[in-house]
Amino acid sequence: MSENAKWYVVHTYSGYEKKVAATIEKTVENRRLQDVILEVSVPTEEVTELTADNKKKTVERKIFPGYVLIKMVMTDESWHAVRNTRGVTGFVGPGSKPVPLNEAEVAALGVEKHEIIVPYAVGDSIKIIDGPLNTFIGVVEEIELEKNRVRVVISLFGRETPVELELDQVEPLVV
Numbered sequence: 424m425s426e427n428a429k430w431y432v433v434h435t436y437s438g439y440e441k442k443v444a445a446t447i448e449k450t451v452e453n454r455r456l457q458d459v460i461l462e463v464s465v466p467t468e469e470v471t472e473l474t475a476d477n478k479k480k481t482v483e484r485k486i487f488p489g490y491v492l493i494k495m496v497m498t499d500e501s502w503h504a505v506r507n508t509r510g511v512t513g514f515v516g517p518g519s520k521p522v523p524l525n526e527a528e529v530a531a532l533g534v535e536k537h538e539i540i541v542p543y544a545v546g547d548s549i550k551i552i553d554g555p556l557n558t559f560i561g562v563v564e565e566i567e568l569e570k571n572r573v574r575v576v577i578s579l580f581g582r583e584t585p586v587e588l589e590l591d592q593v594e595p596l597v598v
Contacts, residue, residue, distance in 0.1 A: 427496045428461050429523035431505075432515040437489040439510040440465045444491050446508050459501040462494040466532065490515070492532070497521060541566060541573075541590055548596040549575060556586060560596060 435443045444463045451460045466486040471479050491511075495501050502521070505511060514521035524532070543549055543563055551559045561577035564585060573593055576585050 428459075428494050429497070430492055430494050430529050431497070431521050431523055433491045433493055433505060434512045434515055435489055435491055435510050436512065440485060440489070440491050443508055443510040446510070447491070447493065447505060450504050450508065454500075454504060456501060456504060458496075459498055460493065460495040460504065464492040464494075466492065492524075497523075541568070543593070543595040549573075549593040550596050551575070551577070551588065551592060552594050553592040554588065556588075561586070561593075563593075566590075 433443070444465050447460070447463050451457060451463075467483045468486055469481055470484045471481050474480050493505060495505070502514075506513065513519070516522035545563050545566060547563050549561055549563055551557055551561065556577065559577045559579075561575035563573060564576050565574040567573070568590070571590050572587055573590050574585055574587050575593060576583050578584070
């Protein structure tokens with residue numbers, strides 16, 4: 424059943440996002456709804472602010488004030504459990520019909536982290552396996568996991584040329 428789970432956005436009173444998330448998680452535990460409500464998230468980011476006396480202070484700020492993201496299977500029971508939580512004003516969608524986020528929206532929000540395992544490191548020799556430079560051999564110069572990018576130096580027309588590729592476009596060179 425959990426493969427049918429989708430991300431939904433719930434509107435809450437501003438400032439009550441964490442309280443609503445905690446209450447929903449407690450409800451899930453008490454009513455044994457773990458198979459229909461899988462995850463509750465209040466997306467936040469770390470921000471550095473300057474105080475009045477010019478000191479830097481790192482604070483956690485909500486990315487979407489007034490909203491909580493929930494990964495759930497939409498059933499009558501799960502809908503009622505979320506909708507009847509104190510502080511929830513409703514699901515985002517037309518009327519009373521919740522609309523799930525599509526995969527592009529979920530990826531843009533960054534609520535689902537897909538762990539990428541990179542079988543190579545900076546300085547390793549690799550082979551390009553996709554794209555116009557397919558079959559070229561190069562050396563990894565930089566890896567940016569959060570941007571899904573790897574910079575590789577290849578020999579092109581007798582010159583060392585850096586190229587940026589996606590992480591899955593290269594594989595370690597097996598000698």
